[in-house]
Amino acid sequence: MNAPVKPGGWTTAALYRERTARWRRRVFPYWRDVLRSGAGMLVLLLLLSAGPAYTWALEQMPPDFPYLWIAVPVLAAAVYRSPIRTHLEAADRVFLLPAEPRMAGYLWSARRSAAIRQAILLLIALGALWPLYLRAEGTAAMPFAGALVAALAAKAAAFGAAAAEPRLTRPSLRGAAALLRAVLALHTAYALWRFGPLAGVTAAAGDGAALMALLAAWRRQPLPWERLIALEERQAARYYHFLSWFTDVPELTGTVRKRRLLGALTSRLSFRPESAPLYLYALTYMRREPFGLALRSTAAAGLFILFFRYPYAQVIAAALALIMAGLQASALSQYHRYSSWLYLYPLAPNAPRQAAARIAAVSLTGQGLLLAILLGLGGLPWPLAGACFCGAAAYAAALGLAQARRRTREERLG
Amino acid sequence: MQSILSVDGLFGGYLYRKPVIRNLSFTVEKGEMVGLVGLNGAGKSTTIKHILGLMVPEQGEIRVNGVTLSEDAGLYRSSLAFVPESPELYEELTIREHLDLTARVYGIDRQAFEERAERLMALFRMKEKAGSFSRHLSKGMRQKVMLMNAFLIEAPLYVIDEPFLGLDPLGIRSLLELMASFKEKGCSFLISSHILATIEKYCDRYVVLERGEMAAGGTLDDICRQAGLPTGASLDDAFFRLVGGGEGGGL
Numbered sequence: 001m002n003a004p005v006k007p008g009g010w011t012t013a014a015l016y017r018e019r020t021a022r023w024r025r026r027v028f029p030y031w032r033d034v035l036r037s038g039a040g041m042l043v044l045l046l047l048l049s050a051g052p053a054y055t056w057a058l059e060q061m062p063p064d065f066p067y068l069w070i071a072v073p074v075l076a077a078a079v080y081r082s083p084i085r086t087h088l089e090a091a092d093r094v095f096l097l098p099a100e101p102r103m104a105g106y107l108w109s110a111r112r113s114a115a116i117r118q119a120i121l122l123l124i125a126l127g128a129l130w131p132l133y134l135r136a137e138g139t140a141a142m143p144f145a146g147a148l149v150a151a152l153a154a155k156a157a158a159f160g161a162a163a164a165e166p167r168l169t170r171p172s173l174r175g176a177a178a179l180l181r182a183v184l185a186l187h188t189a190y191a192l193w194r195f196g197p198l199a200g201v202t203a204a205a206g207d208g209a210a211l212m213a214l215l216a217a218w219r220r221q222p223l224p225w226e227r228l229i230a231l232e233e234r235q236a237a238r239y240y241h242f243l244s245w246f247t248d249v250p251e252l253t254g255t256v257r258k259r260r261l262l263g264a265l266t267s268r269l270s271f272r273p274e275s276a277p278l279y280l281y282a283l284t285y286m287r288r289e290p291f292g293l294a295l296r297s298t299a300a301a302g303l304f305i306l307f308f309r310y311p312y313a314q315v316i317a318a319a320l321a322l323i324m325a326g327l328q329a330s331a332l333s334q335y336h337r338y339s340s341w342l343y344l345y346p347l348a349p350n351a352p353r354q355a356a357a358r359i360a361a362v363s364l365t366g367q368g369l370l371l372a373i374l375l376g377l378g379g380l381p382w383p384l385a386g387a388c389f390c391g392a393a394a395y396a397a398a399l400g401l402a403q404a405r406r407r408t409r410e411e412r413l414g
Numbered sequence: 415m416q417s418i419l420s421v422d423g424l425f426g427g428y429l430y431r432k433p434v435i436r437n438l439s440f441t442v443e444k445g446e447m448v449g450l451v452g453l454n455g456a457g458k459s460t461t462i463k464h465i466l467g468l469m470v471p472e473q474g475e476i477r478v479n480g481v482t483l484s485e486d487a488g489l490y491r492s493s494l495a496f497v498p499e500s501p502e503l504y505e506e507l508t509i510r511e512h513l514d515l516t517a518r519v520y521g522i523d524r525q526a527f528e529e530r531a532e533r534l535m536a537l538f539r540m541k542e543k544a545g546s547f548s549r550h551l552s553k554g555m556r557q558k559v560m561l562m563n564a565f566l567i568e569a570p571l572y573v574i575d576e577p578f579l580g581l582d583p584l585g586i587r588s589l590l591e592l593m594a595s596f597k598e599k600g601c602s603f604l605i606s607s608h609i610l611a612t613i614e615k616y617c618d619r620y621v622v623l624e625r626g627e628m629a630a631g632g633t634l635d636d637i638c639r640q641a642g643l644p645t646g647a648s649l650d651d652a653f654f655r656l657v658g659g660g661e662g663g664g665l
Contacts (some may be wrong), residue, residue: 256505256547263511271527276518280504287506341502344466345519346491 012106019087033247078125080185082162150200154188157208277355290328297321329360368392424474452623495569501556503548
């Protein structure tokens, strides 16, 4: 049976436009809350102070500063990351499935929208790196236009591969394709910064053609509904998660990681009703995004601290990792907020929130300790590293206090 | 003797002064199984939400184990176990961790938890799935997890909304056996279900709801009498006579 066609030329591309508009309407109130929370002012302040700070850092930069260690991963990340919002929904498996032969227009619209957004982000990343590159290379620097063309070529290759990946039937092949895409991004970024635009374009074209040929040879599914819907859910969850740093987001969901070994640690918690919320939130923290981000940010900051023996840069890297993890951890209390079980359990009403705040504080203090040790090992005098740990502990306490104040305000408002 | 659940003159709903439930009164005694039956939209789920304390009555009183929610929230909540119609599980927890959490919440000691959890997982054939996350389970398996968590507690009162939904025949059999054994121990049940032929075999009394009001109540004989049917008629026939004989009653 053919899918019904509305009079007036209903197309799947029009449906995509309707859905993007609906998504914007759905998140608009959250952005309004974000701006009201003072985050807009903070971002503006950060942007205003980032310019002079960047200029100052460039002036302090020694001539032999290994800028490639920053320029290559940053550009490679901008090239590699190629999310495509399809706005597909679970119900589409029933209602849009009959229209599968006409879904090309829908997916084309999704890809075009994502490509434009990512090209703009790439331009911003390249623009941000450009002063660093100019400072390091001086008169030997390539023209910006050439670098932009090479970066866009790399982006096009990575984007094409990312769009084709969900169609691969085997998970191992999808993993391999993503890994090869990362190699493509790193290779072209290195070729561009090290040897110039021609080398960058050549690397992008060569790697891209090889990757696309591989993808074409592997077994594919015409339209992988289940995977596209799961991907869309994950991306929407990430978006909501970001918003949850600043405001309450009831739709908050996201990916759950198994992390069985870490999960087993919770069995050490005492077997009493008082420990139940702690047990729940400890498992939630370990298996949700906040812990993943804390791990990634600590690992990235740790590598930076150990390889870059510039004290200011080391402390800034540690502080950034801690701030990012802190923002994520403070959103922990948002999980299960709308679960009726927490209301039905015979527990004190504020016990779940207290447990979430306690886990966030312990995790941040632990991360602070680890970063302080890494700073010490990275050459920072140990008393200074100790001071950094004290700063981290104070930050954890301040976040806990802010959460407690928010809780009191909410309880007062009922 | 004190009823384990008493609903007295309950008026309540989603909009103030527009109650979905009107003047509903019934009790569930110790060791009794009561069936809450009615058509879609009759007010069964709204009644259950009021009993759980998820909704506040506009008028009337609900007592569980002799106390209202406002008098002693701890005793009220620890006296009842609930199984919802749609399984609601934490995505971050495995099946075993759900049981672990429930045991902690209700203050069950570790040894008793281990014994009960093993027994329940064997009964519902879920041992192999103990380490699985809820996202990877079928709807029937998720429902089994809800049931295992409820029966882990051994609560005085069980409120179960559509217990058989999604369960396979063996799961239904296990649940019925479990309910019968808990009933023998003195536990009470309030069961909302559309599978009248099954609950007819197990329930002691029934509350028939129609458009938020009690259309009939009592034992099967009482219901039949109120429906104008002879003693010995089935619950299905009595129910059809009470609420289904009017509009839209046939093809």
